[in-house]
Amino acid sequence: MQPAQIAPRIAPRDRLIVALDLPSVAAAEAMIDRLGDSVTFYKIGYQLGYAGGLVLAKQLAGRGKKVFLDLKLHDIGNTVARGVESVATLGATFLTVHAYPQTMTAAVEARAGASLKILAVTVLTSYDDADLHAAGYRLNVSDLVEARARQAQALGVDGLVSSPEEASALRKIVGGQMNLVTPGIRPAGSATGDQKRIMTPARAIAAGADYLVVGRPVMEAADPKAAAEAIHTEIAQALA
Numbered sequence: 263m264q265p266a267q268i269a270p271r272i273a274p275r276d277r278l279i280v281a282l283d284l285p286s287v288a289a290a291e292a293m294i295d296r297l298g299d300s301v302t303f304y305k306i307g308y309q310l311g312y313a314g315g316l317v318l319a320k321q322l323a324g325r326g327k328k329v330f331l332d333l334k335l336h337d338i339g340n341t342v343a344r345g346v347e348s349v350a351t352l353g354a355t356f357l358t359v360h361a362y363p364q365t366m367t368a369a370v371e372a373r374a375g376a377s378l379k380i381l382a383v384t385v386l387t388s389y390d391d392a393d394l395h396a397a398g399y400r401l402n403v404s405d406l407v408e409a410r411a412r413q414a415q416a417l418g419v420d421g422l423v424s425s426p427e428e429a430s431a432l433r434k435i436v437g438g439q440m441n442l443v444t445p446g447i448r449p450a451g452s453a454t455g456d457q458k459r460i461m462t463p464a465r466a467i468a469a470g471a472d473y474l475v476v477g478r479p480v481m482e483a484a485d486p487k488a489a490a491e492a493i494h495t496e497i498a499q500a501l502a
């Protein structure tokens with residue numbers, strides 16, 4: 263399968279974003295040492311972010327790594343805007359907000375002039391249709407993802423977080439300009455865990471994902487560096 267409209271500007275090795283889902287900065291630093299040059303792009307989310315990870319984020323950016331702050335902001339507009347202004351000082355490349363119009367509008371306005379890019383989380387990859395219905399939504403996953411993507415694009419958001427299952431449809435809707443960032447990546451044979459909408463690295467790239475977010479398949483591997491290199495190989499083969 264040929265990759266669908268993949269943005270040519272992204273270096274292949276920058277397409278892998280490794281989630282540093284670890285309990286402390288010391289554990290994260292040890293993992294970063296083990297991974298070495300295999301990983302250029304790190305994601306910091308709730309677990310590490312609440313344990314000193316924002317200081318580490320700034321240091322990593324200063325050391326030439328790219329940083330994705332997966333803070334999934336969602337609050338009243340003023341609070342989101344002030345939070346985005348603070349995050350914009352850390353040197354991160356991406357910051358997530360939930361895909362609600364007030365939240366996206368506030369975040370986009372607050373990052374004006376900064377290099378920080380705002381990503382809207384469409385529907386979490388651990389959700390399926392039944393989970394959405396249980397949360398009170400009438401739309402199914404694919405319809406809600408697409409509706410939120412259209413809204414995000416209209417509001418000037420820089421990119422979308424979705425499952426790779428939606429990547430191909432999203433490419434057709436938003437074209438080549440928005441970054442498509444996809445968690446829910448599982449190399450063949452790896453445990454699914456709590457993820458419900460998943461794909462292999464090769465299939466995700468072929469579907470049009472720009473960036474693949476991978477946590478446990480690297481963090482919990484016996485050899486994390488080898489696991490990251492195996493994903494790079496899959497990405498390179500899918501791009502060839």
Ligand SMILES: O=c1ccn([C@@H]2O[C@H](COP(=O)(O)O)[C@@H](O)[C@H]2O)c(=O)[nH]1
Pocket residue numbers: 281283307332383385386387388423424445446447455457475476477478479
């Ligand atoms: O919809 C979403 C949004 C964010 N995530 C985050 O990505 C990683 C995935 O980790 P795995 O261990 O590879 O499942 C994790 O940090 C999530 O918070 C997501 O999975 N889905």
